[in-house]
Amino acid sequence: MSDRYATLVRSPIGKRVADAAGLPQPLVLDRWSPGSPAITGPVLLTSGGAEGPLLDTISGIVSGAGAKLLGIPGDPAFTASSTLWTKDGEKPGSIIVDATGITDSEGLKALWNALHPTAKSVKSSGRIIVVGKDPATVADPSAHIAQRALEGFTRSLGKEIGKGRTVNLVLVQPGGEVALESTIRFFASARSAYVSGQVAIVGKPVGKSTAPANWDRPLEGKVALVTGAARGIGAAIAATLHRDGAQIIGLDIPPLADDLGVTLAPLGGQSITLDVTAADAPDELVKQIKELGGKVDIVVHNAGITQDRTLARMKPERWEKVLGVNLVAPQRLTDALLKAKLLGDGSRIIGLASIAGIAGNNGQTNYGASKAGMIGFIEAYGAALEKVGGTANAVAPGFIETQMTAAIPFTIREAGRRMNSVSQGGLPVDVAETIAWFASPGSAGVNGTTVRVCGQSLLGA
Numbered sequence: 001m002s003d004r005y006a007t008l009v010r011s012p013i014g015k016r017v018a019d020a021a022g023l024p025q026p027l028v029l030d031r032w033s034p035g036s037p038a039i040t041g042p043v044l045l046t047s048g049g050a051e052g053p054l055l056d057t058i059s060g061i062v063s064g065a066g067a068k069l070l071g072i073p074g075d076p077a078f079t080a081s082s083t084l085w086t087k088d089g090e091k092p093g094s095i096i097v098d099a100t101g102i103t104d105s106e107g108l109k110a111l112w113n114a115l116h117p118t119a120k121s122v123k124s125s126g127r128i129i130v131v132g133k134d135p136a137t138v139a140d141p142s143a144h145i146a147q148r149a150l151e152g153f154t155r156s157l158g159k160e161i162g163k164g165r166t167v168n169l170v171l172v173q174p175g176g177e178v179a180l181e182s183t184i185r186f187f188a189s190a191r192s193a194y195v196s197g198q199v200a201i202v203g204k205p206v207g208k209s210t211a212p213a214n215w216d217r218p219l220e221g222k223v224a225l226v227t228g229a230a231r232g233i234g235a236a237i238a239a240t241l242h243r244d245g246a247q248i249i250g251l252d253i254p255p256l257a258d259d260l261g262v263t264l265a266p267l268g269g270q271s272i273t274l275d276v277t278a279a280d281a282p283d284e285l286v287k288q289i290k291e292l293g294g295k296v297d298i299v300v301h302n303a304g305i306t307q308d309r310t311l312a313r314m315k316p317e318r319w320e321k322v323l324g325v326n327l328v329a330p331q332r333l334t335d336a337l338l339k340a341k342l343l344g345d346g347s348r349i350i351g352l353a354s355i356a357g358i359a360g361n362n363g364q365t366n367y368g369a370s371k372a373g374m375i376g377f378i379e380a381y382g383a384a385l386e387k388v389g390g391t392a393n394a395v396a397p398g399f400i401e402t403q404m405t406a407a408i409p410f411t412i413r414e415a416g417r418r419m420n421s422v423s424q425g426g427l428p429v430d431v432a433e434t435i436a437w438f439a440s441p442g443s444a445g446v447n448g449t450t451v452r453v454c455g456q457s458l459l460g461a
């Protein structure tokens, strides 16, 4: 559905009115497409004068991805190969701050040193990433406090930075340093256009492989099953995983068989028509996957429905249907795939949660429960997947432009669209890109987490 307000305020007259009235002016966000840079450069790398234990690792990732490095003389990150950053010089596409060397509250001033002079020089739709240590893994009390403080800093900067720029925090656990690349590439590129104010945790990689052989097609040789693939976010997930090299199996309900066929035809994908809540759905899924080649590496539990009513007015069928599709089915299907040993080393389970499962929403006790339950499912199954060398993660979308959100009453829809740091709804591809990051073999260090794709929505923030 088109965002008429955004179109209006991007016109010369609309812009003048919006300027005068101080109304939000959503920018057209840069989105990744083949040929776009792997990392939005040039990249200003700094530790704000603090020690930077990960500076070498990060500069290797940035240079390996083909981006130019900028630096500030005197900063530990400045090397002979850095180009000098000046206030009026070349604008950085991204700034990456290594904050892992900050060991006490006074040391947090390094964040100010790093970003006070530089943040506003980042290009529109640019990226700021702060890299810290997961406080849960830091025993020293002073260092724990300082590392915990990074979250409030990044979330606050995300709210004030503007111009479609995003600010995210990447927390590294011991052993996670070797698995950082896919996460830096995601957060420092146009792939993460609608992800801001988020915390991603990278731990010791699970399974055997950590880096894809080809970063342009990281899912080459993988088979991805996407439920609810006929339309909306599911169709975008299928297209994005296919772009990244995966062979697609799309699943949807029998009445949408034709739409599913239309979505999958250009991807050369295979289809399964199945109601995921059917009593025999787990057995049927295993049977059909075996018939289609007997392999699945990536499972995206995307099929989902809403049936809104306040609790007092909610008939039991509405409760059962929503919980059945959104929560019971993903667990039953995953259990069947695990039991049939179809999920092994390098496998990925990815769930669709929602900010309604984090913030709650009027009229959505059923949906909110199912989506919070999805976050719990991912936490619990992360451990189960780790045992077979795989991972489980979830995305929690905010307001995404689909048929589901087109059905929301106008005023609530407008509020949902604007109440975020980029003043607009996200696109299905924004959710799909985040799923592609989780799905990458390079993301073996990301497990059991939920990342919001919500433009830093004020709901549940």
Ligand SMILES: NC(=O)c1ccc[n+]([C@@H]2O[C@H](COP(=O)([O-])OP(=O)(O)OC[C@H]3O[C@@H](n4cnc5c(N)ncnc54)[C@H](O)[C@@H]3O)[C@@H](O)[C@H]2O)c1
Residues within 6 Å of the ligand: 227, 228, 229, 230, 231, 232, 233, 234, 251, 252, 253, 256, 274, 275, 276, 277, 301, 302, 303, 304, 305, 325, 352, 353, 354, 355, 396, 397, 398, 399, 400, 401, 402, 403, 404, 405
């Ligand atoms: N659109 C948003 O803003 C938003 C926000 C947060 C979360 N989500 C979640 O993202 C997912 C996709 O949402 P969407 O907006 O694309 O919705 P959508 O209604 O456009 O698509 C959902 C798909 O799931 C399929 N499906 C529903 N019940 C099924 C069943 N029993 N068996 C098999 N397939 C079934 C539908 O046929 C449809 O193709 C859902 O899980 C939704 O809860 C969406």
